[in-house]
Amino acid sequence: MKTDDAVSIALPTGVLMNDALGLLTRSGLFTLSAEELGRQLMVEGPDARAILVRPADVPAYVDHGAADLGIVGKDILWESPGSHYELVDLKFGGCRLVLAVPEASRLNGPDTWPPLLRIATKYPRTTAAWFDQRGQAVEVVRLHGSVELAPQVGLVDGIVDLTATGRTLRENGLRIASVLGSSTARLIANQASMKTRTAAVQSVVAKLREAAGLDR
Amino acid sequence: MRRWGYRHVITPLVESMEVLDLGLGVDQRRRLFKFTDPRGDVVAMVGERTVPVARLAAGKLRGVPLPMRLCYSGPVVSTDEGRFHHRRETYQVGAELIGASGPVADAEVIALAARCMEATGIRRYQIDVGHAEFFHGIMDAVRLPDDVKAAVRAALAARDFVALESLLEGTPLKSAEHELLLRFPALRGGPEILEAAGGLIRNKRSEAAVAELARVCELLVTQGIGDVIVLDLGAIRDFDYYTGVIFEGYGPDLGQPVAQGGRYDGLLAKFGRPAPATGFVIQLDLVSEVLASSHLPRIDAAIAWSGTGLNTALRLGSTLRLFGMRAIVDTEARGAADAKSWWGAVGAANLVYCRGSADVTWSTKGQRARNLPPEQVAARLAGGIA
Numbered sequence: 068m069k070t071d072d073a074v075s076i077a078l079p080t081g082v083l084m085n086d087a088l089g090l091l092t093r094s095g096l097f098t099l100s101a102e103e104l105g106r107q108l109m110v111e112g113p114d115a116r117a118i119l120v121r122p123a124d125v126p127a128y129v130d131h132g133a134a135d136l137g138i139v140g141k142d143i144l145w146e147s148p149g150s151h152y153e154l155v156d157l158k159f160g161g162c163r164l165v166l167a168v169p170e171a172s173r174l175n176g177p178d179t180w181p182p183l184l185r186i187a188t189k190y191p192r193t194t195a196a197w198f199d200q201r202g203q204a205v206e207v208v209r210l211h212g213s214v215e216l217a218p219q220v221g222l223v224d225g226i227v228d229l230t231a232t233g234r235t236l237r238e239n240g241l242r243i244a245s246v247l248g249s250s251t252a253r254l255i256a257n258q259a260s261m262k263t264r265t266a267a268v269q270s271v272v273a274k275l276r277e278a279a280g281l282d283r
Numbered sequence: 284m285r286r287w288g289y290r291h292v293i294t295p296l297v298e299s300m301e302v303l304d305l306g307l308g309v310d311q312r313r314r315l316f317k318f319t320d321p322r323g324d325v326v327a328m329v330g331e332r333t334v335p336v337a338r339l340a341a342g343k344l345r346g347v348p349l350p351m352r353l354c355y356s357g358p359v360v361s362t363d364e365g366r367f368h369h370r371r372e373t374y375q376v377g378a379e380l381i382g383a384s385g386p387v388a389d390a391e392v393i394a395l396a397a398r399c400m401e402a403t404g405i406r407r408y409q410i411d412v413g414h415a416e417f418f419h420g421i422m423d424a425v426r427l428p429d430d431v432k433a434a435v436r437a438a439l440a441a442r443d444f445v446a447l448e449s450l451l452e453g454t455p456l457k458s459a460e461h462e463l464l465l466r467f468p469a470l471r472g473g474p475e476i477l478e479a480a481g482g483l484i485r486n487k488r489s490e491a492a493v494a495e496l497a498r499v500c501e502l503l504v505t506q507g508i509g510d511v512i513v514l515d516l517g518a519i520r521d522f523d524y525y526t527g528v529i530f531e532g533y534g535p536d537l538g539q540p541v542a543q544g545g546r547y548d549g550l551l552a553k554f555g556r557p558a559p560a561t562g563f564v565i566q567l568d569l570v571s572e573v574l575a576s577s578h579l580p581r582i583d584a585a586i587a588w589s590g591t592g593l594n595t596a597l598r599l600g601s602t603l604r605l606f607g608m609r610a611i612v613d614t615e616a617r618g619a620a621d622a623k624s625w626w627g628a629v630g631a632a633n634l635v636y637c638r639g640s641a642d643v644t645w646s647t648k649g650q651r652a653r654n655l656p657p658e659q660v661a662a663r664l665a666g667g668i669a
Contacts, residue, residue, distance in 0.1 A: 132538020141445075150539060152442040152468060156449075253445060259538050261468055262411055262515065262531075269469065 074115045074264070074271045077134035078104070079122035079143075083252050086159040087138045091117065094278035096271065115271055126151060126255065135260035135268050136275075141250035142229055145193040152261055154272060155254040157279050161231065164190065164248045167241040168225035169218050175244050177201055181224070187217035188227040197227075197247050215239035287395050289354040289378050294335035296358065300325040305553045306334030308523065314363045328360045332377060333562060334550070340381050341554035349382025349558055370568065377544075379562035381551065386495055389528040389546060389561055390502035396542050396563040397508045400532050403570045404581075407535045410511050411471070412503075413518030414496050415525040415545065417480075420488030425460045439467065439519055459483045467517035474500055480516050492527075499528055520545065530563070534573035541569045583608040584664060585631035587622035592637030595657050599635060599643075606665035619644075635660055 076096075078087045084101060091097040097112040104110055109118045120128055123146070125139035130149040137151070140160055144153065166186070168174045174184075180203055187208040188194045198205040210217060214226045215235060227247060230236055236243065254275060260268050284291075300317065301324075307315075315327040329335055332355050340351055356376040376399070380392050393410060400408045418439075422432060431450060438446040444465070451461050463470070463483055470480060477493050477500075484490060496514060503512050520529050520543075527546030534541045544563025551558040574581075584603055588596040593616075600612040611629055613622075619636065626634040626646070634646040637657070645660045646652040655663070 130538065132536070148441065150442075153445050154468075156445040257538050258442070259533050259540065262471070262513070263409055263533050263535070265471060 072264075072267060073111065074136065074260075074267050075134045076115055076117050076271070077125045077128040077137035077139075078117055078119050079125050079139055080105075080119060081122050083122065083138065083140060083160045084119075086157075086252065090138075090157065090159075090275060090278050094274040096274060114267075123147070129255050129257050132257050132259055135257050135264065136271060137255045138252055139255060141248075141253050142190065142193075144253060144255070145248070145250075146190055150258050151255040152258060153253050153255050155276055155279065155281060157252040157254055157275075158281070159279075160250070160252040162229050162250050163231075163246050164193065164227060164229055164250060165236075165243045166225055166227050166245040166247060167215075167218075167230075167236050168244045170240050170242050172218075172225070172244075174225060177203065177245075184225070185223040186225055186227055187214050187223040189214060190227055190229075193247065194227040215241060284354040284378055284395065284399065287352070287378075287391075287398075289352040289395075292336060292339060292353050292355050294329070294332055294339060294355060294357070296328055297326050298329050298335055300327055302338050303327055303329070303334060306337060306550055308521070314361045316360055316362055330359055330361050331564070332357060332359065332375060333379065333547070333564070336377075336379050336562075337381070337550050337560070338554050340379075340558075340560075341551055341556035345556060350388070351381045352378070353381065354378040373569075374567040375564045376567060377562060377564035379560060381560040381562075382558045383561075384527075384546075384548065384559035386498040386502055386528075388559075389495075390499045390506065392544060392561045392563055393499070393503060393512075393528075393530050394506045394508055396530065396532060396544055396565070397511055399565055400534070400542055400570075403565070403567075403574070405534045405541070405570060405573050408511060408541070409513055409533045410508075410530055410542075411513050411515040411518060411533065412496065412499065412528065412530045413515040413520075414492035414528050415520065415522055416492035416527060417484075417489045417496075417516050418522055420484065420486045420490070420492060421460045421463055423488060424484075424486040425464070427454055435464070436522070439464075440522075442468075442519060444468070459485060467519070470516035471513060473514065476514055476516065495528065524549075528561070532563075532565070534570070537569060537573050539569070541566055541573065581609065582611055582629055582631035584610040584633045584635055585613070585626045585629040586610060586635045586637065587613045587617050587625060588637040589616045589618065589622075591639045592642070595637040595640050595643065596635070599637065599657050599661060602661045603664060606661075608665065633664060635664075 088099050088101060096115045097117055099110055104119050118134060122143055125137040126147045126149050128134040129137040129151045142164055184205045186194055186205055187210050191207045191209045194207050208223055214228045217223045218225055311330060315330050317325055317327045320326050336353055336355055358372055358374050360372045378395055380388055397410055434450055438450060448465060477497050481493050503509055518529055524547055525545040526548040529545030531540040532542030542563055542565045546561040548559040551560055586596045586600050596612050600610045603610040617625060622636050636644040641656055643657045643660055644652050644654050
């Protein structure tokens with residue numbers, strides 16, 4: 068657990084990393100290359116410290132107070148809601164969470180759904196909640212990768228997955244039947260950091276907000 | 284809490300669902316471990332003890348005149364692993380002041396919570412004080428359709444300011460209250476923020492809340508804890524449950540509040556004895572986490588002995604404890620060098636080494652060891668630490 072005054076920011080590996088590093092550089096908090104951070108995982112700047120973690124782990128670091136702030140996709144927050152504050156929509160890393168079915172499937176909108184749908188996904192919580200809201204019984208099969216494969220081999224009726232361009236879906240003979248939600252990168256903050264280190268945290272938030280072109 | 288006149292009550296770990304249903308919200312009910320008793324009635328392990336205490340105050344203690352001061356301690360459990368700092372069980376100590384309304388009662392409970400946090404040994408702490416009515420007033424005043432209002436509440440409860448911003452952006456009517464909602468997490472600071480907020484609000488409910496907070500703040504300054512109080516008009520809590528002044532206690536370097544409390548004037552009526560009430564709870568496992576992460580000496584004196592020094596050591600231990608110090612008397616005789624390493628292992632601030640009835644060596648970190656008569660060691664130790 069941290070004890071010093073530097074504000075720590077958890078950054079996600081993967082698709083959001085480069086945009087997140089660009090934002091930090093523009094904000095003047097850090098000048099970091101992906102290689103540098105990839106090598107060290109934790110880098111100290113003059114007013115802040117950056118730590119690099121897996122995207123799905125960002126909320127855990129922030130909720131436990133190991134990081135004051137975090138940059139994370141909204142899709143991750145759907146799956147792991149916690150005690151953090153969601154402060155800013157950073158606008159980058161845009162993608163959609165969609166229900167995709169095989170091209171040949173007769174499934175489309177809600178009126179075409181059978182009494183029980185079988186859906187494979189990496190987002191079981193969001194998927195269950197979305198179908199639940201629509202009064203649709205659903206059997207969620209949780210997979211950890213290559214979700215696109217599941218309907219092709221007859222494991223499920225469709226998948227719920229994230230897509231930016233839809234290309235991977237098309238390549239696997241899938242089409243979008245419904246959109247569950249849109250996701251972009253978000254800036255989140257630990258609840259206690261907001262209260263006990265208000266000035267330091269707010270100043271970093273203001274710099275990031277400005278760098279993201281969202282001055283209000 | 285005894286010194287403040289709070290009577291200790293014991294409520295059961297297993298409560299009937301019929302009782303808990305009356306006091307808990309849907310989400311809280313969902314998080315309970317439930318099972319059936321031999322008669323087939325559904326019972327549950329309690330997830331908090333304010334509701335059982337309220338039932339006690341309205342039931343068994345019905346004849347006791349109000350205001351009533353009660354305190355309690357015990358384990359609580361939750362099916363949600365993330366609830367109690369990623370454990371399913373925690374130990375809570377709490378107090379409830381039932382039957383008293385107004386700033387004096389609110390300030391009493393906050394001051395008691397502050398003293399309790401102090402008593403746990405946390406050296407640096409902060410108490411955030413806010414008011415549920417400030418939020419209710421704003422929600423009354425903003426001109427929004429009911430469904431949008433509900434969405435605004437949900438976004439705030441989830442601390443999702445991105446969703447909040449997009450909700451409010453989509454509405455044509457802008458007012459000072461809109462701006463206040465968007466700046467919710469930043470509405471905190473010293474007494475000056477009450478003035479700043481007072482200039483922005485245009486509704487009676489929020490105004491009354493700000494005035495009440497100002498009064499509570501004055502009373503806390505009078506009781507000597509003004510310097511740990513931060514006013515937080517943007518405090519986000521369960522607004523359906525809390526009806527007035529709310530507060531949260533934070534220790535250093537812990538990602539969540541150690542203590543939580545506030546006024547809940549609606550609860551007692553559900554058990555048939557309508558009464559205003561306020562109270563708080565401290566999560567003891569979080570406290571021990573704060574203490575473990577700070578490097579404070581937990582033991583004041585390690586008392587080692589050899590030969591005939593045992594009697595002196597035991598007497599010295601009793602004397603030091605009488606002065607409120609934490610002292611450990613060794614269970615076996617040791618040589619001088621061995622005593623030093625034992626001192627290190629115990630992690631005490633002082634080592635007192637008794638060789639005989641009058642031959643005592645006192646060592647403390649960073650100073651030369653000194654030979655002194657035992658009563659002088661006691662006097663110096665007690666004088667230096669008290």
